[in-house]
Amino acid sequence: METRSANYRAMVQDIVDTAPFIQEVGIRVADVGPGWCEMELPLLPRHLQQNGYVHAGVLATLADHTAGSAATSLVAPNEYVLSAEFNMSLLRAAKGERLRCRAEVIKPGSRLIVTESSVYVVSGEQSTLVVKARITLAVLERREEP
Amino acid sequence: METRSANYRAMVQDIVDTAPFIQEVGIRVADVGPGWCEMELPLLPRHLQQNGYVHAGVLATLADHTAGSAATSLVAPNEYVLSAEFNMSLLRAAKGERLRCRAEVIKPGSRLIVTESSVYVVSGEQSTLVVKARITLAVLERREEP
Amino acid sequence: METRSANYRAMVQDIVDTAPFIQEVGIRVADVGPGWCEMELPLLPRHLQQNGYVHAGVLATLADHTAGSAATSLVAPNEYVLSAEFNMSLLRAAKGERLRCRAEVIKPGSRLIVTESSVYVVSGEQSTLVVKARITLAVLERREEP
Amino acid sequence: METRSANYRAMVQDIVDTAPFIQEVGIRVADVGPGWCEMELPLLPRHLQQNGYVHAGVLATLADHTAGSAATSLVAPNEYVLSAEFNMSLLRAAKGERLRCRAEVIKPGSRLIVTESSVYVVSGEQSTLVVKARITLAVLERREEP
Numbered sequence: 001m002e003t004r005s006a007n008y009r010a011m012v013q014d015i016v017d018t019a020p021f022i023q024e025v026g027i028r029v030a031d032v033g034p035g036w037c038e039m040e041l042p043l044l045p046r047h048l049q050q051n052g053y054v055h056a057g058v059l060a061t062l063a064d065h066t067a068g069s070a071a072t073s074l075v076a077p078n079e080y081v082l083s084a085e086f087n088m089s090l091l092r093a094a095k096g097e098r099l100r101c102r103a104e105v106i107k108p109g110s111r112l113i114v115t116e117s118s119v120y121v122v123s124g125e126q127s128t129l130v131v132k133a134r135i136t137l138a139v140l141e142r143r144e145e146p
Numbered sequence: 147m148e149t150r151s152a153n154y155r156a157m158v159q160d161i162v163d164t165a166p167f168i169q170e171v172g173i174r175v176a177d178v179g180p181g182w183c184e185m186e187l188p189l190l191p192r193h194l195q196q197n198g199y200v201h202a203g204v205l206a207t208l209a210d211h212t213a214g215s216a217a218t219s220l221v222a223p224n225e226y227v228l229s230a231e232f233n234m235s236l237l238r239a240a241k242g243e244r245l246r247c248r249a250e251v252i253k254p255g256s257r258l259i260v261t262e263s264s265v266y267v268v269s270g271e272q273s274t275l276v277v278k279a280r281i282t283l284a285v286l287e288r289r290e291e292p
Numbered sequence: 293m294e295t296r297s298a299n300y301r302a303m304v305q306d307i308v309d310t311a312p313f314i315q316e317v318g319i320r321v322a323d324v325g326p327g328w329c330e331m332e333l334p335l336l337p338r339h340l341q342q343n344g345y346v347h348a349g350v351l352a353t354l355a356d357h358t359a360g361s362a363a364t365s366l367v368a369p370n371e372y373v374l375s376a377e378f379n380m381s382l383l384r385a386a387k388g389e390r391l392r393c394r395a396e397v398i399k400p401g402s403r404l405i406v407t408e409s410s411v412y413v414v415s416g417e418q419s420t421l422v423v424k425a426r427i428t429l430a431v432l433e434r435r436e437e438p
Numbered sequence: 439m440e441t442r443s444a445n446y447r448a449m450v451q452d453i454v455d456t457a458p459f460i461q462e463v464g465i466r467v468a469d470v471g472p473g474w475c476e477m478e479l480p481l482l483p484r485h486l487q488q489n490g491y492v493h494a495g496v497l498a499t500l501a502d503h504t505a506g507s508a509a510t511s512l513v514a515p516n517e518y519v520l521s522a523e524f525n526m527s528l529l530r531a532a533k534g535e536r537l538r539c540r541a542e543v544i545k546p547g548s549r550l551i552v553t554e555s556s557v558y559v560v561s562g563e564q565s566t567l568v569v570k571a572r573i574t575l576a577v578l579e580r581r582e583e584p
Contacts, residue, residue: 015195025203058167060207060210065201086236087233087379089552111430132552132554134572138404146238230550235398280381312486338461348503349503352502
């Protein structure tokens with residue numbers, strides 16, 4: 001896929017650095033290319049729900065933010081993206097050392113970008129798919145109110 | 147709707163008290179009845195994304211957890227619920243003093259409970275719908291692995 | 293809600309009359325107003341799946357088309373709508389005399405319109421909710437390719 | 439993936455043969471294996487909506503039924519599956535000679551089976567992805583009411 005912004009890596013990193021909730025949760029960029037992104041989250045007790053599994057809200061946050069970054073990698077410097085529709089299937093309860101998420105753009109539209117995110121829980125050498133999500137983002141101009 | 151647990155209020159409060167991520171985000175129970183729940187979140191800078199709006203992950207966390215509590219209000223003492231499917235439409239970018247979410251069970255099944263969550267952003271006397279979500283939860287026995 | 297087309301009733305009826313698959317399935321307009329629509333489908337053997345219940349595809353067709361008509365009731369004469377995102381929960385297996393669907397716009401955006409559809413199966417005086425759906429439609433100009 | 443029914447091919451074909459709505463629409467099995475299925479639909483005027491594109495209801499019917507067959511390929515002879523949750527993104531308006539759908543099981547649970555369907559529109563040698571869907575099905579025993 002072709003990006004419209006030579007600077008997309010810096011844009012993706014900058015969003016992570018300046019989004020307080022992503023800092024709070026602890027998500028970081030692992031890698032990014034035109035139309036895809038990978039992010040990671042080392043798991044800590046604060047990410048869990050009452051039974052010791054990762055909270056669905058943590059999984060949603062990671063799936064959504066990685067998808068937004070995959071979409072961001074394609075848009076022009078005067079554009080930004082905002083999640084419009086989000087769905088996920090929680091395939092297995094997640095417990096492990098860290099989460100890894102890969103998001104890919106499946107429809108790089110000029111107004112709507114559709115992405116898919118896969119979230120894996122990683123423990124040692126084992127990686128298990130725990131979430132499949134599809135996120136549709138609206139492409140807006142920087143001067144536009146969302 | 148009829149609950150199978152006289153003690154459901156305590157169960158819902160107990161889950162909030164013992165779910166570290168819910169404590170971290172700052173979500174609290176506003177009210178709960180058989181088949182419904184309302185939760186609130188006073189908004190702080192840590193809940194935002196890079197443009198100053200509430201992060202989609204915060205909205206998802208609130209929508210999911212309130213739905214789980216609405217479902218919890220119906221199950222038997224030896225059962226618990228786990229989100230299986232989650233979808234949400236982000237209707238408007240959210241900015242304001244606090245979030246309020248109301249979740250209602252629309253299908254109280256013995257194996258699957260289907261719920262709907264509406265999230266409002268509140269500023270002064272104004273309340274604006276920002277998210278509609280539907281969450282389907284699996285009903286499990288306490289001895290069952292998820 | 294306010295329509296931008298005085299002629300919306302005729303537009304909604306015209307789409308039903310000229311959409312071959314809607315004629316094939318047998319769906320008809322029951323009522324329509326600005327931001328909402330109701331449609332009906334008398335159930336026949338051809339609508340069923342292998343176990344004698346209404347096929348999920350019939351329910352999806354009715355939920356989608358009624359939602360599209362609710363959205364159509366709001367747009368300008370030089371605009372049309374196209375489904376972009378569709379989700380539904382199948383709450384109960386459907387069996388009965390006819391289906392009735394009510395769709396309502398919950399976000400009347402200029403680019404995206406978000407709707408909710410509820411499908412009921414009706415037998416005699418009894419009406420049972422069988423599907424809840426949320427459909428997001430893109431608003432396009434008539435000269436635009438979809 | 440491992441099937442629990444040696445006879446799964448016949449089961450999948452039998453469902454297509456005995457589901458009136460699938461006969462009505464004209465869907466046929468292209469191929470099936472343990473945990474996946476492919477189906478086809480030669481496009482006719484009756485499958486279209488008012489603008490000459492394939493109706494979203496046709497796409498949903500194909501995505502859902504192929505997913506159900508992929509799930510059916512895994513269950514035991516005394517079990518059957520029923521769609522519980524369905525979501526799809528309509529990536530592009532579809533026009534062409536025929537539709538082809540491939541569905542794959544991504545979570546072969548004993549109570550819930552999660553599948554993904556991709557629908558392509560085919561014209562001559564060109565095949566274009568038009569829909570991505572995720573369908574979650576409940577596994578029921580044959581004696582159980584749905």
